[in-house]
Amino acid sequence: MEAFITLSGMAAPLDKINVDTDQIIPKQFLKKIERTGFGIHLFHDWRYLDDAGTESNSEFVLNFPRYQGSKILLTRENFGCGSSREHAPWALQDYGFYCVIASSFADIFYSNCRKNGILAVVLQAEEVQALFDEVEANEG
Known part of the structure; x- marks a missing residue:
């Protein structure tokens, strides 16, 4: 883990x-225990229109050219709910995210982020909304 x-x-x-961990990294991609190689499958069912991951969904935010290379993921409440798989933070980190900002996180997901070097920031819903407004107005 690289500290920052x-x-x-x-x-x-x-x-x-x-957003549950099955959406962050779908179960069909959990067949290995190495911590790398999961980024390509991050939000697979939203990022791609086909099961093979060859046809990008142009309407999904991470496929917008303006957000390529983002290091921070801004999202809403209860991020990382569902099963307790540690693969979810691995996928976020492998994709290039070092920080996730939300108004709340599932407890186990939050803990897994900390263990894996991802900064999970909890802000009030109004503060998160202000960041959404700023990001969307200024392209990131």
Whole structure:
């Protein structure tokens, strides 16, 4: 795990509530125990229109050119709910996210982020909304 003191970078706005770990990294991609190689499958069912992952969904935010290379994921409440798989933070990190900002996280997901070097930031819903407004107005 690579520690960081300061993080500066673009934020990608994932405007969804109750994002569960099955959406973060679908179960069919959990067949290995190495911590790498999961980023390509991050949000697979939303990012791609086909099961093979060859046809990108142009309407999904992480496929927008303006959010390519984002280091911060901005999202809504109850992020990381569902099963307790540690693969979810691995997929986020492998994709390039070092920080996730939301108004709340599932407890186990929050703990798994901390163990794996992802900063999970909890803000009030109004503060999260202000960040969404800022990110969308200024392209990241």
